Amino acid sequence: MDKRLVDATPPRDRFVSKRGLDYFTTGENHDYLADEILLLLPTEADRAMQAGNELFDQLRQTARRSLSDPARLKLLGIPDWARPLLEWSVEHEWDDYLFGRFDFAGGIDGTPLRLIEFNADTCSLLPETAVLQPEVLKRSGVKRAAPNTLSADLTAALTRIGSSRKGMKGLFAHLGYPEDALNTQFLADRARDARWKDVRVEALPDITFDPDNGMVAETTSGELTRYYYLTKYFPWDWVALEESALWEMLEEMIVEQFVRVLNPVWSLLLQSKALMVFAYQDHPGNPLLLPTAFDPADLPDPRRGYVRKPVFGRTGQNVKVSLDGRRADAERPGDYGHLPFVYQELAAFATDADADKQRYQLSTFMAPRASALCCRRQDGLILDDDAEFVSLGLLKS
Structure with missing residues (x-):
């Protein structure tokens, strides 16, 4: 990995301030912005985009x-009473998906590319x-590793979605x-x-x-x-599990077409990490999908190690990593421990050669097709809020 890293020149303070992004610097x-750029081979960048x-x-x-x-719906962690709106959304809003982000292990230096999870709703970065x-x-002075059309693709998607109604007004x-x-x-x-x-x-x-009157500000x-x-x-x-009154109001307003919500509610199905269990069952042999189960005993070989994660969760909260399928080698507290868990076979990450052994996680943005790549890195076995954002450049093959 060390040969893939070159020094990064940070953006000027004026550039950042003008765009209101001082929070990140x-x-x-x-x-937060790494002082190095990770260089990808064209084939690596293409594969991550194609995988998305x-x-x-x-x-x-x-x-x-x-x-x-x-x-299946119950195992996804979604309440039964949410099903009517989900069915309505799939029938009427199937093409309204706006954006999400796939997170991968591997994909660099010959390490197999494997899907960790899909941040299908309100993803960051x-x-x-x-x-x-x-x-x-x-x-x-470094060329980009892959096309970065995220801004343009989101604009195009919002243009298409908004074209169904004159005088588009959005909160x-x-x-x-x-x-x-x-x-x-x-x-x-x-x-x-x-x-x-x-x-x-x-x-x-x-x-x-x-x-009765719609959404007002x-x-x-x-x-x-x-x-x-x-x-x-x-x-x-969060709305379904903690704010049921808000769900009920939105349900009535969505079905009566007083409001149109992005991402649509059916993205909740994609957000559940339990969907990875069913995806692995539905698409056997797909090398991008890791064995995932509701019980570690149902994995092909638990001794290879696994990651336990709640069906809904963010920023590494309540994630546990076991390198041998028996003991906990890393674990984070959090607010999602009351939810059901899934167990995903441990995947290999590309790492630095130094003692810190920083792990690199590639991500592919969808808007709604593959639009850009990004990367974060962190030492330790669990990626959380302390991760660095690493810009991706092109390594000449």
Whole structure:
């Protein structure tokens, strides 16, 4: 791996500040952008992009099949009462998917490319991938490893989705965390590029959901404005499992076509890590898919080691890694320990040669087809909020 790394020239402070992205380069995050660039072979970059398109189609097939199977739906961790809206969404919003991110192990230096999970709903790393990574490569004089059309593809998708209604007016909502707000703002900027008429970024508590009058937010002048589109940066699983009243309001408004939500609710099927169990069953022999089960005893050989993860979870919370299938070699606390778990066979990561043994995780953005690659690295067995963002460049073959 060391031969794949070259020094990175960071973006200028003025460039970052002008785009409102100081969060990623200052304070506690001053070293978030790695001081090195990882170089990929063209074949490695192409394979990661191709894998995204292949897996997106396969996982959608599995998701649709699982929705029609009550036993599967329960194992996905989705409440039975959520099924009617999911069925409606699949029937009416199947082509409305906006964006997600596949995370992979391997794919570098001959290490097999393996899917770890699909962040199908409210995935992060949008500004880093679409704005900061190209600037780092430009300033460092390094060619990009793969096409980076994330901004353009999101704009095109929002143009297509918005074309069904005149005077596109959209709310872009988040839960108030700084990083979430920046990712939401990035999406809102793409809607402006798509010439939406009225685009507002709001924290969720500042939005009123009224089944009789629609979705309403207050303007800076104190007037109430009704919006049709909601692009949300809060997870559907959070709504389903913790905010059932919000789910009920959204369900009525969506079905009555008072509001259109992106990503659509059927993306909840893709977000469940239990879908990886069924994808492995539905597509036997796919080398991109790791053996995954609801019990480690059902893995082909638990002694190879496994990763235990909750069906819904983020940032490595409640993840456990066992290198031999018996003891816990790494484990993180978190807020998702009450959920069902899946067990995924341990995959090999490309690592540094030094004592830190940093592990490199490639990711492919979907918008909704493969649009860009990005990478994070971290020492230890579990990737969490302390990971560095590593820009990807091209290694001449």
